[in-house]
Amino acid sequence: MRFVIRGALLAVCAVLVVLWIVTALTSGDRSPFLNDWLVTLVFLLMTLPFAFRQTSTPSDREFAGGQFGVGTVVSVRRTGTTVNDQPEMDVVMDVETVTGETFRATGRRLVDLTTLSELVPGVLLPVRYAPGRKDGRVMIDLEATGEQMHAHIQEAAFARGETTARSMENYRHGFATTALVLAMRPTGEVRDGAAVIDLQYRVTRPDGTTFDTRRELEVPPIGIADVQPGRIVNARYLLQDESDVSVEIRVG
Numbered sequence: 001m002r003f004v005i006r007g008a009l010l011a012v013c014a015v016l017v018v019l020w021i022v023t024a025l026t027s028g029d030r031s032p033f034l035n036d037w038l039v040t041l042v043f044l045l046m047t048l049p050f051a052f053r054q055t056s057t058p059s060d061r062e063f064a065g066g067q068f069g070v071g072t073v074v075s076v077r078r079t080g081t082t083v084n085d086q087p088e089m090d091v092v093m094d095v096e097t098v099t100g101e102t103f104r105a106t107g108r109r110l111v112d113l114t115t116l117s118e119l120v121p122g123v124l125l126p127v128r129y130a131p132g133r134k135d136g137r138v139m140i141d142l143e144a145t146g147e148q149m150h151a152h153i154q155e156a157a158f159a160r161g162e163t164t165a166r167s168m169e170n171y172r173h174g175f176a177t178t179a180l181v182l183a184m185r186p187t188g189e190v191r192d193g194a195a196v197i198d199l200q201y202r203v204t205r206p207d208g209t210t211f212d213t214r215r216e217l218e219v220p221p222i223g224i225a226d227v228q229p230g231r232i233v234n235a236r237y238l239l240q241d242e243s244d245v246s247v248e249i250r251v252g
Helices: 001-024 037-052 148-161 166-175 221-227
Strands: 067-081 086-096 102-110 126-128 137-140 175-191 194-204 210-219 230-237 245-248
Touching: 001 037, 001 148, 067 102, 067 137, 067 148, 086 137, 086 148, 102 126, 126 148, 148 166, 166 230, 166 245, 175 210, 194 221, 194 230, 210 221
Parallel strands: 102 137
Antiparallel strands: 067 086, 067 126, 086 102, 126 137, 175 194, 175 230, 194 210, 230 245
C-alpha cells in the first residue's frame, strides 16, 4: 500500500508539471509560468518529504503470513517522527531464523517512553520477516508470546547443533513443570560468552511429589539470576525418564 501511495503522489506531481507547462505555453500573460498550477505544484512538492517519511515503514499487512524470527538488538536510533509523544525508532537487529541462520534487518516502531530505556543492545525481540525481501525491513511482532520466542530459540539452537536431540525431545513432548534450584556451582568454564555451571534442582512430578537431579548448563550473563538457589524455573522432562530434565532460562 505504501508504494501505491507514493506512486500516486508522484503521478499527481507529473500531471501538475504537464498542466503547468501547457498552461504557460498557451497563455498570453506577461509571466505565463507564474500560474495557478505552479502554486499547487509547489505545495505538493513541499508535502512530499513528509508523505514519504510517513510511508517509509512497511505496513503490518505486508508481513501477513511472514515467517517468525527472533531479533537481537544491535542499535536503536530515532527517526525524528513522534506520535502522541511516542518517538518512532529504527531498531537494527540480527534476526535468527528457525534454521539457525542470521541476517541484519531493521524494524520500525513507536516506542512508549516508559519502556524506551529497556530497548538496548542484546535484548531479544520477536519479529516477522518476508524471505527474499530486498529492503532489509522486518516487523516487530508485538503480538508474539514468550512461549513462541522460546520455542523458536530452541529450534534454532537445535538447527545449529547447540542443543541435543534429547533436549529437543524433552521440549517438544516432555511434561511441563517447575523446578526449585537447590545449588548452583560455576565450573570456571566459559563457552561462547556463557558460563558453564553445575546446577542441582528439585523437580515436581505430575502428582505433586518431587525428585532431585542435576545437570551442567551454559548460562549467558542475563540468565545467571534465574539459576540462583531458591529460584523457581520452568522445566520439562519425559515422564518415563527422570534422569534428563531440561530447564528454561533467559537468554536475552
